[in-house]
Amino acid sequence: MSNFLYINLITFLSIIGIALLLFFYVFTLYQCLNLISQESRAIKPWTVWLIFVPLFGILWTFYVVTKIAKSLHTESRKRNLQINKIDQGQILGFAYAGFNLMSFIFPSGQRLTVLVISSMFWIAYWVVLWQQIKILKKSSPQVQA
DSSP, rough: OOOOHHHHHHHHHHHHHHHHHHHHHHHHHHHHTTTTTTTTOOOOOGGGGGGGGHHHHHHHHHHEEEEEEHHHHHHHHHHHHHOOTHHHHHHHHHHHHHHHHHTSSSSSHOOOOOOOHHHHHHHHHHHHHHHHHHHHHHSSSSSOO
């Protein structure tokens, strides 16, 4: 096999890997909203999938992060839960979305650095969401969408 073929294969597998990670991340957002009662939701769970719309999805992420935090606050008060790190999660989500948006503004030489920083905030936000989902799952049975 030539080097060109190896590079294309690695690129293809990287794109598939990133797409799968993004799918599972958006599914986590969806799952979080599904665990929140309908009265407490500031956004419908299915709307998180709009993150996949090119260019629009980058801006939509800011909206989704805001609405998930609002929904978690409302649900926390309603069910008298101690859902940790809602505000910290929102800050991490904004940082992820902001650095992701900035990657389009920065010149190509700096873009990789900005995307690495964005990815670190993305992972941190995802971890905080998982912690919040665990609290929601422990506190009550599955809420219907």
